[in-house]
Amino acid sequence: MKDAKTIPKRIIFTLLLLVVIGWFFFPVYWALITSFKTPLDLMSSRPTFFPKKMTLSSYEDVLLRSKFLYYLRSSIIIASGVTIITLILATGAAYSLSRLNFKGKRLFSNLILLVYLFPGILLAVPIFKMMTKIGLYDMLPSVVLVHVMITLPFCIWTLRTFFDQIPRSLEDAARIDGASKLSVLYKLYLPLIGPGLVTSAIFSFVASWNEYIFPLILLSTPEKKTIPVGIAGWASSYTIDWGQITAAVILAIIPVIILIQLIGRRFVAGLSGAIKG
Amino acid sequence: MKKNIAENESVLGWILSTPSVVWILLIIVYPVILTLWISLHQQKMVEVNPPFIGLKNYIDLLPSAKFLFQLKLTVIWTFLNIVLITPVGVLLGLLLNRQFKGVGILRTWILLSWIIPIVATTLIWQWMLEPAVGIINFLLYETGITRSYVNFLGDPSISMLSIVVVNVWRWSPFMGIMTLAALQNVPKEFYDAARVDGANAWQTFWHITLPQIIPTVSVTSFILTIWLFNMFPPIWLLTEGGPIESTTTLPIAIYKEAFRLFRMGKAATYSIILLIVVSAFVAGYMMLFVKSREEVVK
Structure with missing residues (x-):
């Protein structure tokens, strides 16, 4: 469509896209991150989204x-x-x-x-x-x-x-x-x-x-x-x-x-x- | 002459397709007949000569409160899934039909949640829904949405909803890709014509896009309904039909009867009933479909 996209329209679209991407890909990302966490990190009641310490011990x-x-x-x-x-x-x-x-x-x-x-x-x-x-x-x-x-x-x-x-x-x-x-x-x-x-x-x-x-x-x-x-x-x-x-x-x-x-x-x-x- | 046989289209056609036909007959048609036979016998595990008991299995099962409850759960499971997967999938298709940076990659990678092993899906979600250290409980609690940690899969009042959400995550990309394929087949001239006529975005969607994708969406929903009605792995892996039977749909009942309680006769009876329900649904859909087509011809 040729009509110029207004800025609010663009923001809504981007937000929607981010929600979709988050919803469909976060679970797999979460599994990936979990697989590299240390045992101590795993049982923490405050989960970390980007672990500082990564380990291959689970693998x-x-x-x-x-x-x-x-x-x-x-x-x-x-x-x-x-x-x-x-x-x-x-x-x-x-x-x-x-x-x-x-x-x-x-x-x-x-x-x-x-x-x-x-x-x-x-x-x-x-x-x-x-x-x-x-x-x-x-x-x-x-x-x-x-x-x-x-x-x-x-x-x-x-x-x-x-x-x-x-x-x-x-x-x-x-x-x-x-x-x-x-x-x-x-x-x-x-x-x-x-x-x-x-x-x-x-x-x-x-x-x-x-x-x-x-x-x-x-x-x-x-x-x-x-x-x-x-x-x-x-x-x-x-x-x-x-x-x-x-x-x-x-x-x-x-x-x-x-x-x-x-x-x-x-x-x-x-x-x-x-x-x- | 050897050459003649290979030259005869009919014969060659049969030679080449017979293995597949035999395979299908052996793995589908014969087992259905065998199931019918087992359902008429008091088969426990694998005795060679189980006693013939006629329709007793059916007479015992059909009117029982347990069966009716399981049938109800199966209908609820199928219904909830369809009413969530269809709109989420169609929206996803509409989104993917737009042009933006990275849309090409997203169009194939969106299948990820649908195409990973079902066991991977259920294990990932079991971990996220974990009652003590799961990420979902953490997020819901920290943002103040829930007052305490929820046992999503262990609480009978929300176990069904939880497994439905997981299944919607898994299956909506399938509906999305189908919708996208239908959207891309809409002739561009339609949109040009609409613009010339001065239609706004909503009118264009309502009068052009929607009628063009409805056939695909309805066929996909139809097939999905059949699959959902008979779906076993996600439910079994997440809850094993529990807690307290709150997610024991008919496929779960088949598995439990056969491989937990070792009552093959009962399990076969469940299977035949499920087959009849599905066949009736297919026949009904076909009749409706054919009827509406005839009306269009008139």
Whole structure:
């Protein structure tokens, strides 16, 4: 708008912006600050907003004197498994939805939408029973199996939009040169949808890394727990060390920070596109 | 010939999409059928042959005061969240749609509270809401807003409100980003036309901006309502359904029945009822939506 902004208007806008930024970012800042505080500072009844003395002792506690590294191992194994399987399945599905005509295509699209709406907690009881029956209870692959279902819809959708953007003339040219449909997929399309694969990979990893319900009900050995389940337990223990907990929280947030930094914009676009689509 | 199979679009389409379909059927459709089966049996933990008891679980549960109370809590939880997340999110979207220094960075980083692990959210807020040394109690007391320290999560009279506030913190950026996407799709010519006609800021908002973002906001609220109705982690992590059952919504009841009391049959019954409620809600929304679309066509 061209009309000159009056000064009071500008002040109100700036104040509103500061409130918004404070409200959404202060809690994470507070966790960060807490994780560097000394134990004495932590229990003070007058909390300090900018601690003068910073220490890494909480991080040492987390990394050296807790089960955190076990949790980290589980989380990485599960999230990597989920990422690999999701990419393989989603690429095939997205390609067929974008470029091939086959019976049941519509039904398949709708099935994917259904997954979006389907709440995890409703599956807790039957999935627990299924995994117990086939002997996967307390095994990491059981969580991978379930998490792939959570990541598939978004990744199929994202990759499909990438396939849609590639001009068909490219494929036609390759076909005239005698390439089969499958080799077109591998040799022509895969390099072109690279950014889509990166987006899907990071999304899958973070979605699995963050998920709480299924590792909670499917894993029981303390050393097999994932980071969310493991550190959630610390808050209900007899003595709560908030320095240690906030340090673990900050470590758990790191992959998310990477996600926002690397694919934030594309992720936002995918999100709003998925809702409309 | 091998080549023919790979060349047939129909066959190739099926080959490539079957794994995903099977996966979805195996992890969603089959479990739903299994849940129905379990709900008709007196299943304790994981016995192989639990006795068949027909609809007894449903007959016991549906009319009970406990169930009706939990249903009421679930509706309250969902309602409070929606009426707070929607306006906060829309305002956020409007704010982010303006041009100012750093808006590009803010548009992606605003997702932070939504995208960090739910456990991180709840642990951070448990620490801030801590009754003895928590920062929120300190600030409220020092500024004179409260007369004494409040046990936000441990006092049944405000526990529900506390967990709602945490959840609004987490989810309003989601609504904000959706609103922003809708705002950016409003054709610029609309605003030019409004200015030519001499519309003021309020009229422009009311007659142009709002009608353009309502479809997106309503779809997002609809999906959010479903998610909220079935939301388990934030409530469980913050209060475990307590204190004295004051936050035991239906998803919490499912988890408690199954994994604390080991009554799988009861938990499955809860799940099926929840599924029916959600399906009815979806069907109702679809009918309304289709109806209003038909009216537009007429």
